Amino acid sequence: MRSSFLLSFVFLALPGVAYAQPTPPPTSTATTQPTPPGQTTPPTAGAGAGPATGAPATGAAATDTGTPGNTGTPTAPGDQQAATTPPVDVSGTAGARAAGTPPPGASEGRGFMDTRLTWTFGDDDFLNKTGTLIPLSPTFSVGERSQYRLFFDNLNSRFTGRENLTHLVMYKKLPGFIDKLTTEAALVLRFDIGQLASNTGNLNSAFYDTGSYLRLHYQTGPTEKEGLSAVFFPLDTDRFRLGYLYDLSWGGTAASINQSIFPRLQGAAPGLKIQYDAEKFYIFGGFKTATIIQPEQVLSPGGENDVETVRVGETNYGFLAGAGVDPLENVRFDIGGGFFQQGKFDLEDVRGKNVYTYGGSGRVVFHQGMPVPQSVDFLLYRNDPQKPLILFKPEKYDPNQFAFSLSAEIDWLQQQLKDFDVAGATREQSARGAAVQGVVRAGYLRFSATGIFRELNFVVRNVPGFIPFETLPGSAKTDPELFGALALDYYFPSLHLTPGIGGGVQLPATFRSEFTDGGVPA
Template identity: 50%
Template sequence: MKRAITLAAVLLAPNVGLANDFIDTRLTWTFGDDDVLTRTAETAPPSPLPRIGDRPGYELFFDNLDTRYSGRENVGHLVLYKKLAGFVPGLVTEAGLVGLYIPGVGISDDGSYIKVAYTGRPDRPDDGVGLTLFPFTTNRFQLGYLYDISWGGDAIFPNASGPAPGAKLQLDMGPGYYFLGLKTASISVPIETVSGSDTDVEIVRVEETQYAVLGGGGWDFTPSLRLDVGGGYFQQGRFDLVGVRGLPVYTFGGSMRLVLHQGIDVGTSVDFKLYRNDPEVPYTFGSREEYVPGRFSWSLSVEGSLLEQHLSDPEDADATLLQPAYATALQLKVKYGYMRGSVIGFFRNLEYILRNVPSFVPFEGLPSEATARPELFTALTLDYHYARARLTPGIMGGVQFPATFASTVSEGSLEASRTLVIRQEGDFDILPPGKKELPIIGARGSLRWDLSDILSSYFFVQYVHDPNATRLVADPGSGTRRIFQRADQLGLGLTVQARY
């Protein structure tokens, strides 16, 4: 009881800060079935009978390219925020303790920060210099712009003992901005030590600090033309492979984005923004789309990232190599009155998909005898908002050519080609010997009904044709063998979500 009273007093104290609000909270109820055409045991992973709850099968390959979330989560962000003017004129100090709460999982940090900003000219409040310190994680400070091809977050440090804290210094001046950043992580690395006689060499592992340096900037050359560039160098530990043991593993590279736009702001993923519980700053996470009858707006963006990764040479145990990894996206968005549409083209080579492993075999370049094919897809979305009824029907669809890794395997005295379809890190399908990948088709029709500013319902029907999904079955002759699953999947569901 005493502890509860103390906590309430802290949260309600007027000078402690705005510590009593969850923001960007999503409560989601979903009922449906991701594949009504199959029974539970006929696919891997299985598709159970219709039930309440989210499923990975609801996610299509073109969904949510600019966020880490599917949109069907139950999450909340508790932000203990404080902002005060500094003792030096023009100085502003602020801090936010940001906790991500997922029911049934727990609470974790989601970008807590301390920030000091200085503005020397009251007539230009947007100009100035700011230093942001991240005590726990820098996952909200990455390179790249579209979230699905961004890089340089915590995951770029393989086998790290925890998240990567850091700092960011940014100068805003007129139509441009410039930034420098630093990250550190702790990774266990192999060290050779001599014990006993001079010939007794022992390998021990110790925690070693790894560093990353980031930099970049952006410029609005005209009200309709924007250019952003960024680059970085990341240490990733040391090799623990015979021949190259102890040599450094690292990644370096850059990203660039060019945007032409009119009426649509050039933004960044909400997963890169700092959370502020500030009454002076409008809340924008999950805000409703605004429609203006008769207004035409559009944006055309192209972006790309090119990385080089220092890996061991699979054909020379005593050598290393630099392996390129690259990705690009081209996106057109248009909006006229109550109608919205977009078209996207998306490309990632296999090395980029596996950049955080890094590579297919960890820390080893791809062998020359293997064949790696990139991922390529295009998708179209279109919806129309009926303002009086608060209804928004929409359609979307796309075609994907998945990334693959192909090599030759021996089947007794015969040799056959074996292809793996790589969807994401740790998510792949092994095709039967001699079989090749085929295109994947996805489509969805939806109807959204907004019941209030915080509550919406969403009904959807979706179809997927994926001829590359396989599963392992028993075989009397060889023990097990790979077979193709049913290529066609038909799913439907109803989602009701409160977001505030």
Template identity: 40%
Template sequence: MKTLRTLALTGLLSLSAPAWAGDFVDTRLSFVFADDNVLAGAGETTPNSPNARFGAGNQNTQFYDNFNTRFSGFETLSNVVLYKRMPAFFEGLTTEAALTILVLEQPSGGVTLRDNSSYIRLNYTPPGWGEREGISLTGFPVSADRFRLGYAYRISWGGSGIFTTRAAAEGVPGAKLQITRDRWYAYVGGKTALALNDLILEKETLYGAMAGAGVDLLETLRLEAGGGYFQKGIIPGLANQGIRAPVNSAGVSGQAVYHVGVPVGTSVDFRLYRNDPEVYQRFFAPEIYTGGLSYSVSLEGSFLTQSLENPDVFGQTVTQDATAVALQARAKFNYLRVHLLGLYRSLSFIQFEVPGLPPYRDFPEGTKLNPEMFIAAGADYHLPSLHFTPGFIVGVQQPASFRSPEFTGGGNNPPPSLTGTRTVVVRDVNLLSILPETCGTAACEADLILSAKATFRWDLSETVAAVGEVYYTYDNNRTTFRDDVTGVAEPRFEEPHALGFNTLLQARF
């Protein structure tokens, strides 16, 4: 045994001596006790709301939560990175690679392993350039999902899902060529995916191209912009009738950031994980309070377009536009933090990756469309002697909705409850609430959603914290289907009031 240990240690030292190498493990363990609505029991709401239990998910979050991450915050997960960096045999060239694996535990106890944009990178630093400058080529062998356009995760686009879920299941590798200087950067890149061609019943290659740039006009002001073009295959419904109708999408995104005392960064889900302290600090570690005033304000917008089936003219396609705007403001003064968040998303933007609603189809002429809009504000105050941080958040949302001349969600032979014209609330991608046909003498329309949340965080050690939330939501768009006197299921409004809580004991290491 002693000999084996000696050999192993010798091997590790010989491998790491001429290189920068190491492992990075970023883990979050979450023990949760929660109830998304204490005012309702099992079977009384849609989706179902069981009584208080151990465990939680997206149903326990509010519309302003998780703006810069794809996770709910209740998961037990780990980001495991095996990383190595070495100087090349040629002057100025450095090679590096990272195998990044997302380990996500399922409620059943199973574990899902997923590539988290592993990469190989070549970086060339010309003579006279700074240490952080260079020309780099990055290849993503399995998934280039983190290579995206947009800046806040909620309205980012161009990830693996841009080719639709049918293509994303086959993997979406890609490559990125970037030049980075002290005050500016620019990049070009591309991705490919495989998708079934429903005309020839064989898989074909889909292509995507991306480009972007950013510049620090001042030490406190950064401007960034990017754009892309992506193929999405052909429309399956028309292909089954012998018609080839390609779906192509394109768009541009831009952002302006003004920051004082706060470094400009991106969502943790965009980063290429490396074994450096900065990534760890930005993920699960507690906030660091350095004193004084610091703040940042960012405004970003995106305009996208894609071709979909024209529901009013057989066999033809039509262009559908999509827009999104996000405002983020954050400030910290000593131990006080305040933040403001605003969002605008058109319904077509929410459904852009599907694409459309129903899939691959534009909205019929005469459809009344309403975008999603919300604004939320909050604050918290850290008590260093107690390691305790109480806070609150309030927000109001106008959910996205549409009202077609004829309801199209009931299939080819819909029941009476899914015919005629009615309003459909779209809370997120393919997450719908069908409202009753009339409210009194007028057509039912989507109502504002109000939400308020009280929060606390108690850091018990550098790695373990207790977190609690109590929230109230007024949502008069909640519906479920109930049988009427004739036995036909009809949408009915649920109780609009919801009171819930989340309590977590969370470990981070």
């Protein structure tokens, strides 16, 4: 048994509002008045993402700009109150966020956003001396450890929240030459400071692309949200996935964390996504490409009809599509499906045959007073000073409000693998996963519960197979992974403090195989 102690402080977290270089100032020498924050347009959702909540548009305080001579016209009480209200100090970051304006330095080209700095002190196994158990657990120290992550940590994100990282987002948005056409581009680079400080020399794991894109959007309705968009991913499409809860999502390309649908992936996997958004529904389709090392038969040089097998990088495709609809104000239905080529078998009796995975995902959400759940790792990063993107909006508690969000999801995959029991044959093997999640907020109290079911085949869906590229033996017995997690927190407004507690129970997936030795079970 391992017992852990963990103390973590967030010293600096700047993920709340994203800003980049604003539009250059006009060339006129005349002094211009800034646009009141209350007149800014709220942010719109990104392509392929759920609606992103913008910063509150708080109107600036009114000031008396009349002539020095009093005309004798009586001033309305509301005007007197506005005149005496001190203006918001936007010289600091906090004041700028409150006013909904770009923070200091935004006009100087500071393109960093979603910055997280944490200080962690702990020991992941303080009851046992170092070296007595595997994995090894040094005594109390400062710094993040992989053993700190529990199975219920941040189920809807690839991160635990204890990482030290930042993102450089160089973003630009301009109107197109065609009326109602808008063009966008963003170079998104992630700096993993913790990985960089480990001095492993692996620069690829510390500095990498995390969703750079080009986007065209043609507005077809009265609001900017409604329209047809095309998102071009020139480098990587890991943010373009199927599934809804991050821990159940599939079709990703993050090979470094074993979350790539393309085995033996070489380099990145660029692609394209086309989506149409309406007021009550959306529909999308797209594809991604990947270079996979696979066996190919070619004629031997200088030989006569001699064939040899070589292993080369070949292009494989993945196709994705989906839709969602809000039949009622508080109800959402989502559905998606995909087909992914995964190279060719390199096993002796099935070498050269195609490997592939296809399947679908579905979700239903009931919500009131809360938005539809959306993982931040699926969003497009926008560093727009005029429409700030809020990635980690602080929870707002209302003592008189009752809000909730209930969701249920199912994912079903079929994978073409070598038949373990029949030589030279292949067959499809299913892999299923499901999740139920609920969040309730009553006054200052918030409670969440999550239950997840994953078959063994679904856990290893990206290998693919428990035995790589092979089905389970017919005599094997497996148990699915089951776990549940609970979390509770309470907000104390007078202290500006929100303590919380969480826990869970996990029954891991298991594999059992029986065989006989001379007729005796072994």
